[in-house]
Amino acid sequence: MNRLLVTVTALAALITAPLATTESVAAAGTAKAGCTAGTGPYQRQLEGFLRLPVDGVQSVRDCEAIRRFQARRHVRPADGRANLWTYRMMLVAQAGKDPNKAGRCPVRAFKVTCVDMSRQLLWVQRGRTVLFGPVPMRTGRDGQETRPGPHRIYYRHRDHLSTLYADAPMPYSQFFDRGQAIHGTPHDLYNGGGSAGCVNLRLPDAKRLWSLLKVGDQVYVWGTKPGTAG
Known part of the structure; x- marks a missing residue:
């Protein structure tokens, strides 16, 4: 009976393992989804504020940094594009406590x-x-x-x-x-x-x-x- 129980348990593990792996991969893919927003009208201003290379052209690094800033400032959608709303919140952040x-x-x-x-x-x-x-x-x-x-x-x-x-x-x-x-x-x-x-x-x-x-x-x-x- 003990040997049969072990076999059944192992078989169940093999059946469920692919599903768990698929879900994990999907979650990881979502968490690391590429930032693909294009260059925004306030690109240079956001690059300078976030201490990125100021060239006025969106890069993956720029996009990810802008997206993190948008998330902190509750800008929706937080897509990484340097739009007017993001620029306005940049001015708020620059003003700070003074x-x-x-x-x-x-x-x-x-x-x-x-x-x-x-x-x-x-x-x-x-x-x-x-x-x-x-x-x-x-x-x-x-x-x-x-x-x-x-x-x-x-x-x-x-x-x-x-x-x-x-x-x-x-x-x-x-x-x-x-x-x-x-x-x-x-x-x-x-x-x-x-x-x-x-x-x-x-x-x-x-x-x-x-x-x-x-x-x-x-x-x-x-x-x-x-x-x-x-």
């Missing part, structure tokens, strides 16, 4: 919402302490630029609908200058075209900012959005 290193946003004892149109970044600081962000944003397109300078929030409406653009939703609106507001958008923030003058944020960021600010808080806007005359 987005006001150049000193362009005024340092005050009270809260200031800093709107850097050149880098398309927004953050809130009190003194030199960053309370929120930096996060990516989108300001006005050419001909409808967000107005620069110091402003103050004068009106807030959580579920605002645009009176100019067919009741378009403007959730978490915080108005700071003659109809221009910081608000969330349910649409693609990274389409490159720009807003109609407002400061657009991703919805989760707009919701967090809503809970931090109030009427009377200062907003400071400066710089030039890429692709506009300024």
Whole structure:
């Protein structure tokens, strides 16, 4: 009986072994799938940031490094292509914990919402302490630029609908200058075209900012959005 049991056990092992091997190979292939995305419009910028050879031409090494960065920053799809969304998140990463290193946003004892149109970044600081962000944003397109300078929030409406653009939703609106507001958008923030003058944020960021600010808080806007005359 013992010899028969051993034989049956060995036979079962031989039958199941090929299936296990096939599954293992498939899993390994998925884990090491080749990165095949082509050269992106922000190839050189990502290569420089990731300390890769800067030649503006995608390589397998470039693709894999960009894909790892995208995964860390929750860029979807994380396919290794140096697209606009990835570039925007690169600017966030570059800004790090000191987005006001150049000193362009005024340092005050009270809260200031800093709107850097050149880098398309927004953050809130009190003194030199960053309370929120930096996060990516989108300001006005050419001909409808967000107005620069110091402003103050004068009106807030959580579920605002645009009176100019067919009741378009403007959730978490915080108005700071003659109809221009910081608000969330349910649409693609990274389409490159720009807003109609407002400061657009991703919805989760707009919701967090809503809970931090109030009427009377200062907003400071400066710089030039890429692709506009300024």
